Amino acid sequence: MATYTPSALKAELNERGWRMTPQRKTILQTFQKLPGGEHLSAEDLCEMLNSRGEKVSLSTVYRNLKMMSRMGILRELELAEGHKRYEINQPAPHHHHHLICVRCNKTIEFKNDSVLKAGSKVSEKLGYHLLDCQLLIHAVCPTCQRSIVQL
Numbered sequence: 001m002a003t004y005t006p007s008a009l010k011a012e013l014n015e016r017g018w019r020m021t022p023q024r025k026t027i028l029q030t031f032q033k034l035p036g037g038e039h040l041s042a043e044d045l046c047e048m049l050n051s052r053g054e055k056v057s058l059s060t061v062y063r064n065l066k067m068m069s070r071m072g073i074l075r076e077l078e079l080a081e082g083h084k085r086y087e088i089n090q091p092a093p094h095h096h097h098h099l100i101c102v103r104c105n106k107t108i109e110f111k112n113d114s115v116l117k118a119g120s121k122v123s124e125k126l127g128y129h130l131l132d133c134q135l136l137i138h139a140v141c142p143t144c145q146r147s148i149v150q151l
Contacts, residue, residue, distance in 0.1 A: 023056050031088040039085035072131030101141035
């Protein structure tokens with residue numbers, strides 16, 4: 001998992017016969033500037049870009065998020081609220097996983113190097129190039145457990 005710069009993204013896009021568009025560069029830079037622990041939906045990203053004066057359609061955002069996820073630049077997360085969210089895919093030692101409460105959607109990020117090591121080992125053994133390895137744990141947080149008991 002590499003950290004992408006706009007020039008690295010441009011080079012990889014060119015290799016695939018695609019071009020670097022201003023929207024792709026803006027999307028990459030937006031995710032790189034997000035505070036740690038923040039995840040954006042396509043709608044959130046589109047609204048954020050448009051509020052900054054960047055003219056981008058929701059369909060363009062969806063296409064680019066999907067493409068950047070497949071390239072391993074972004075991580076696509078299926079969190080508890082039922083729609084996809086995205087974050088920059090960070091290499092170790094910043095690589096992390098998510099613990100999600102299925103009742104209140106509280107999401108906690110945690111590190112576990114053994115998950116990444118296992119993913120790397122299996123990928124390498126089978127001749128694959130690892131783009132991402134993530135563990136999503138769906139559970140019920142202590143606060144929601146107490147509210148269930150009180151019912």
